[in-house]
Amino acid sequence: MNRTYSMMKNKAPLLYFLFVILFLAGCSGTNKIPKDELLYTGAKIKIEGNEPSKKERKALKTELEPLIRPKPNSSFLGLRPKLFFYNLAGQPKKEKGFRYWLRTKVGEPPVLYSKVDLEYNKSVLQNYSENNGYFNTKTIADSTRSGKKAKVTYTVTPNKRYFIREVKFPQDSSAIASIVRKTKRRSLLKTGEPYSLEVIKTERERIDARLKEKGFYYFNPDYLLVQVDSTVADHQVDLIVKLKTDSPKLSKLQYKINNVVVYPNYSINSDNVSTSSDSIVKYKDFTIIDSENLFKPSIFDRALYFKKGDYYNRTNHNLSLNRLVNLGTFKFVKNQFKVADTIGNYLDAYYYLTPLPKKSIRVEVLAKTNSANYTGTELNLNWSNRNVFKGAEQLTISAFGGVEVQVSGQNNGFNVYRVGTEASLIWPRLIAPFKFESSSGFVPKTKATLGYEFQNRTKLYSLQTFKGSFGYLWKENERKEHLLNVTEITFASPQNVTPLYQEQIAANASLEKVIEKQLIFGPTYSYTFTNTMQKRKKHTFYYKGSIDLAGNVTGLVSGANIKSADTVKVFNVPFSQFIKIENEFRHYLKLTEDSQLASRIIVGAGFAYGNSNEMPFIKQFFNGGTNSIRAFRARSIGPGSFDGSTDANTFLPDQSGDLKLEFNTEYRAKIYGLVKGALFLDAGNIWLLKENPDKPGAKFSKDFINEIAVGVGAGLRFDFSFLVLRTDLAFPIRKPYLPDGNRWVLDKVSLGNSSWRNDNLVFNLAIGYPF
Structure with a gap:
């Protein structure tokens, strides 16, 4: 038996070698090509002649290559894996099942040489060359065969390129000719530029668009003629823009x-x-x-x-x-x-x-989870009236209820229950003492909301929150949007604070901020710019800037801006005074049709003054979680180098700060079908503006860069068109709460160690992209 094992062991490399040879032979794709057919392996374009410059020949070749049809089977290092899987699957008996999926979704049928139309491709290459100023181009095609494969070489011999010498517009006195003539200043046909039929077509469309702005409703680009005179000079042309004499009478009338x-x-x-x-x-x-x-x-x-x-x-x-x-x-x-x-x-x-139907009702059931190991469900009930006062006003009344439970971790048992309601009314106009004119295609709107939420954190406390707002929303265009809330009011009141939470407050006084009565009111404003809807652009951007001014007018009236021992109260509750500014910038770099690099920077700051010593907890910044730094649980990072973890017997409180800095970058690429993959890096932290004896290391300082948390990870995105289901697995490579000099933990990464995985790997499940 030992001898047999030894013989098999000695032959293993040979068996592996034979397997690789068979696999490569299969990947070549020629073993199942029909007897009288050849596998088409692609085409090559040669640009000959010395008339165009070397730079022009190179550019012309680049432009011609995508025009050739058909495209050969996709290959990788000379292999054709998709064709291999197509042949491997064979002919399925029915249009479902694994074999059908493997053949039609993973594989692709062979591209046969018999499907190649040499004359058609020749005419396409020649027409494109001549349409771009290389008049009298000559094109020939030649094919070569090697075994069961065939390829084609197209040889294009262009003459010297023609350039525009002069552009002439109509000179008659008719109204339409006069308007066409006035468009010359913005013409796309420019002296010294190469002749291009595509530019001529675009110029006709430009003139037509201008005429449509001047009342010529029945005009269209086909009623314009651009004559080409190539006899005026050596390799130069004059372009004469004319109105066709046989165009309909209606097209020349201004309505x-x-x-x-x-x-x-x-x-x-x-x-x-x-x-x-x-x-x-x-x-x-x-x-x-x-x-x-x-x-x-x-x-x-x-x-x-x-x-x-x-x-x-x-x-x-x-x-x-x-x-x-x-x-x-x-x-x-x-x-x-x-x-x-x-x-x-x-x-x-x-x-x-x-x-639309005037009234409608919608019921939503949501399931959710986050990186703090909380999972839960939420039920939303929404009733809408789209024309409540016969002026296209939209009234929406919603009620919701939900529960979040941590199935493992330190917060196990500290469940969160939420119930509430909200009413919103939107008027399709600005209800204001001033007149506002908008020339965009978006109706400016006035929105008023009123809401209530009751949140019960079992074993800790309950919180009632009342919210109201009144403001304006308007869009300059599809890229620029403004939101101004003239007033935004939040009143939070705690209830049922448990002895356990009181014990935690005694140990950490900053926890008392969470259950303080809070009254916040004042204007807010945000501006959003985005051009991400322009899918063809290589670089697209998104920016959102917002400012929150709480209690500023009331502070001036009441004298709270002048610091005194007494806190000014409204309805027996101290009102908050602060300024909060936040900026979010995103950049999307399109690498290929199926991949991109997405990056985001968030910078925020909040400053309490006058009637407030600290920012309200609900208005502070947080870091960590499914849409933030994914290698850390939600709201767990910072502030600064402070370590917010506590004994295993108690819950983990959310960490908040007055300043925020966050950076994310993510490489996204299509894997197959609706499945996309991502590799990402997240970094950032939050800080306090003032010293807090309960949170050593939390204050912002000149060494803030040394307190940045960093995490990396990978994920899958399942794009179902109506929603994107996202899964991310991340782990930290820099922990700001460790001693200075030991914060980088990349050398301690041990994916094979179960104890390390349990302490460091964070799984995120979410709907939609993080940014």
Whole structure:
């Protein structure tokens, strides 16, 4: 038996070698190619001739390569694993199961040489070259065979490139020619630039867009002609912009708006609309036909930009449609323009609006977990009225209840129960003593909210919180948004404080802040900019800046700004005075179609003054958790080098601070199908502005960089389109609470050690991306 084992051991390398050879042979993909077929392995482009410069030849080659069809089977180091799995799966008997999935999802069928159209590819390459100024280009194609494989070489011989010498615009005296001529200053056709058919097409669209802004509703780019004269000079062209003589008469007419007719209760399934006299309402320049009197006419005056006598323009056309949709009241918005019957060169505008159901109810059941090992569920019940006062106002009343339980860890048994309600009312206008005009497609809104929450932390305390706010929301455009709460009020009152929590307060006085009665009121403002919706851009950004001014006016009136021994109270509760500023900046770098590098920086500061010695606990900053530094449990980091862990017999309190600094970066890439992967690094901490004897090392100092916590990890994201389920596994590599000089713990990482994993690995389960 020993001898047999020894022989097998000696032959093992040979067996492995044979297995690798067989695998590589399978990956080549030629073993199952039909008898009279060849596997197409791709194409090569050669640019010959000395007329274009070396730089031009290189650029032209780069532009031509993606145009060739079909694309060969994907390969890696000369192997074709997808084709291998396609062949391995064979022909499945039914359209489901593992074999079907392996063949259709993991594998890909062979790309055969018989599917390659040489003449078509030649014409594509030649047309592209000539459309970009390389006139009279010659293209040939040649294929070569090697065993069961075939590849193609396309040889492109371009002539010297043509450049634009002069651009001429229409010179006649017609209104349309005059407007076309005035667009010349912003023309995309520029002297000295290379000839490009694509730029000519774009220029026609640019001129058409300009004409649409000047009332030429029936014009389109096809009615413009750009003639090319290549005889004017050596490898130069003149471009002559003309209006086609056979274009329709309507396209040359400049139209104004006549009647604006609105049907606010239109059924998309029926073309019949009521026109009885009792259903027609005249309001300013509008005619509203609403037999059920569902909406106040004034909402259409605010939403529609067209007024009688205005020239038609596409900007107002689109803004009006966007505003009607943005009201949130209509399911479908349809628009139509017709030439007026009673007056020349005028258009009647019709708006057909299909309302959403006025009232609706929604029930949501949520499951959640976080890195503090709390898991739980929440039930939300929402009732909405989308037109409560007939002015497209939206009233929402919600009730919620939930429980969070820690299944393991030091907070096991300290369960959290929440129940509450909130009412919000949104008006599609600004209710203010001043007049506000917005030229964006987004309706400015006024929002008022009122809410109550009861939270019970078993074995510790209960907390009642009342909230209210009144403010304005408006968007300049799809990238810029403003939110101004004229006042935002929070009143928190503790109840049922247990002896256990009182004992903890005696040991750590800072815990008393959590259960203090708090009255916070004052204005808040935030500004958001983002261009992340522009998917084609390589660099996209997101920025949000906010400021919270609590008790500033009341402090001036009451004299609380002048420091005295007495604390000023409102309704027998000291009101908070502070300034809080927070900035969040994100950058997204697109690496490929399926990968990106996402980074975020958060900087925040809060300063208490006047009537307050410290920032209110609920307004302070926190760090750690599923959307923060994922290698540490939620709200556990800092402040500074302070170690917030306590004995195993007690709970772990949340750590808060007056200053916050956080940095995150994450590499995201598609793995397969809906599964995406990520590698990430998180760093940051919080600090106090003042010394706290109960939290040594918590004050911000010039050595703050030495107190940064750092964590790394990896995760999976399951993108189901309607939601993203995220799983992250992280561990710390720098612990700020360790003695100075020993805070980097990268050398102590031991993934194979169960004790190390138990103490350091943190699993996060969440919905959506962290940023």
